[in-house]
């Protein structure tokens with residue numbers, strides 16, 4: 001078992017002696033300032049402007065998606081993606097209990113209910129076996145499989161690539177296809193991560209990424225819907241821009257829709273950050289290699305590495321500790337006392353106030369991960385060279 005003091009020394013050996021080291025801080029340079037200044041000078045700071053389309057094209061090209069639709073944040077992207085996939089009020093959506101609350105909230109925002117399942121300890125993502133169990137016990141119907149536990153239609157599956165590590169997405173997509181249930185990929189944390197050669201967020205019918213301030217690329221706040229389907233892309237654009245019909249001056253809207261378009265000012269920041277993304281990915285890979293090597297010498301500590309056959313963006317580096325919750329808590333106390341901003345995984349979603357009344361699958365692996373994993377400082381600047 002590792003002592004908290006050994007963990008502090010190991011992290012300090014990698015990140016240096018700055019009094020405070022954040023978990024993941026944005027990296028803003030003259031490149032970003034120049035683009036944002038250009039945007040300000042143009043006065044096109046809001047929902048009309050050239051940076052939005054440039055950023056959409058850039059992310060689509062980087063991920064290999066045919067279309068990218070830029071929106072206000074990752075949560076709104078996921079909400080619209082679920083709607084596009086055909087999720088309706090009263091449906092169930094299969095979601096990993098080990099995720100950020102946005103994954104479940106987006107399901108609630110469309111009036112559906114998350115059905116939480118267990119995680120895979122190897123990838124930290126949703127367990128494919130757990131999803132298979134829900135689908136195989138479901139009752140077939142003309143509308144789709146009905147969850148044996150809730151009786152509700154299983155309208156979508158939302159895998160998430162935890163901390164940037166790709167889950168077993170190809171297997172999950174094949175399983176979902178057997179039951180004709182759409183996969184909506186929450187790739188909020190995994191911009192730059194690939195399973196095989198394919199970018200995360202482009203396996204399912206529709207996927208999303210986030211550009212929140214703590215993600216690998218930030219637009220301040222922002223998100224993007226990714227899809228290869230021309231019709232879904234057209235609908236995504238329409239729904240996120242108030243469903244306004246194109247006209248030189250008339251304000252005609254053909255359905256109730258959203259004002260979710262990403263402002264040009266945020267996209268200007270995004271265009272600059274995207275230029276720097278390859279550098280961020282290299283820096284994070286170097287940082288991960290340094291932690292991997294240093295933690296090999298710490299007893300009872302396992303650096304969480306990228307799953308075999310994948311390239312992770314190592315968005316957040318993390319370590320799993322033997323000895324249960326008390327060891328995890330000692331590590332959190334000692335590191336944070338030392339100015340190292342370390343964080344546990346999110347509290348499991350099936351136990352959070354808005355969701356604890358819902359039925360869910362058994363989640364022993366997620367409980368184990370929650371009790372044993374600590375995320376450690378992961379800013380690209382920590383391994384700039």
Ligand SMILES: *Cc1c(COP(=O)(O)O)cnc(C)c1O
Pocket residue numbers: 073074075076099100102103160186188189210211212222223
């Ligand atoms: C960051 C994140 C989101 C979406 O985040 P926004 O803050 O709304 O951009 C969704 N899911 C996961 C797993 C996330 O980490």
